[in-house]
Amino acid sequence: MTDRLEKIFSVIPNCETFADIGCDHGYISYAMLKRKKCNHVIISDVSKECLKKAETLLGDYISSGQATAVVSDGFDNVGASNASLIAGMGGKEIIEILKRAQNLPDVLVLQPMKNTPEVRKTLVELGYKIVSDYIFKAEQKYYDLIYCERGKDTLTDLEIEFGRTNLNEKSQDFIDYVNKNVLKLKKYSSNPKMSLEDKDKLKNQIEKLEKCIR
Numbered sequence: 189m190t191d192r193l194e195k196i197f198s199v200i201p202n203c204e205t206f207a208d209i210g211c212d213h214g215y216i217s218y219a220m221l222k223r224k225k226c227n228h229v230i231i232s233d234v235s236k237e238c239l240k241k242a243e244t245l246l247g248d249y250i251s252s253g254q255a256t257a258v259v260s261d262g263f264d265n266v267g268a269s270n271a272s273l274i275a276g277m278g279g280k281e282i283i284e285i286l287k288r289a290q291n292l293p294d295v296l297v298l299q300p301m302k303n304t305p306e307v308r309k310t311l312v313e314l315g316y317k318i319v320s321d322y323i324f325k326a327e328q329k330y331y332d333l334i335y336c337e338r339g340k341d342t343l344t345d346l347e348i349e350f351g352r353t354n355l356n357e358k359s360q361d362f363i364d365y366v367n368k369n370v371l372k373l374k375k376y377s378s379n380p381k382m383s384l385e386d387k388d389k390l391k392n393q394i395e396k397l398e399k400c401i402r
């Protein structure tokens with residue numbers, strides 16, 4: 189598995205049934221069974237062609253009844269699970285899937301590719317407590333990773349924007365990510381053609397970012 193997939197795998201809890209929504213290759217579900225973190229997996233994807241890859245990888249487990257493969261838009265045709273993963277999709281797509289689901293599990297692990305603040309808000313609205321929520325670097329890219337369980341939560345505006353664990357723990361990956369963005373914004377703001385109003389907005393954003401890692 190790639191470093192990104194290993195990192196995601198590491199936060200999925202041991203459970204009875206694990207569902208991988210949008211599994212594509214199926215590497216995580218395969219590892220869940222192979223490394224005995226669960227007894228049963230549901231591999232699902234909206235694309236029959238993508239699901240085929242996972243079905244091939246998990247062929248022996250499907251034969252033995254430990255894996256079930258299902259073509260499904262989000263959770264639509266996915267039975268009950270204790271923990272589910274949605275990784276590698278855009279935040280808006282993840283939100284649509286979560287809002288439409290009839291049978292959400294007690295534990296969700298999400299790795300949105302963008303629009304993570306909206307995902308955080310939706311999780312709290314749907315009755316999840318965000319237990320950990322941080323950025324990590326793998327294969328030269330930064331990814332958000334959220335682990336949440338059913339429960340009550342409230343998030344501050346800063347937690348919605350940056351993720352609670354990032355703000356509390358200030359990992360090196362988070363610091364590097366913020367510094368990279370600060371540099372980018374400073375470069376934009378040095379453009380002589382930029383209006384004073386836009387420069388001011390950028391200055392505020394830079395100050396907010398720098399405050400986060402102080």
Ligand SMILES: C[S@@+](CC[C@H](N)C(=O)[O-])C[C@H]1O[C@@H](n2cnc3c(N)ncnc32)[C@H](O)[C@@H]1O
Nearest residue numbers: 209210211212233234235238260261262275276
């Ligand atoms: C970029 S791949 C990510 C694969 C894997 N989860 C990962 O993180 O490496 C996105 C997968 O999500 C599937 N997908 C997109 N929208 C979906 C939906 N609404 N329901 C289920 N699967 C979906 C795609 O077909 C594709 O296989």
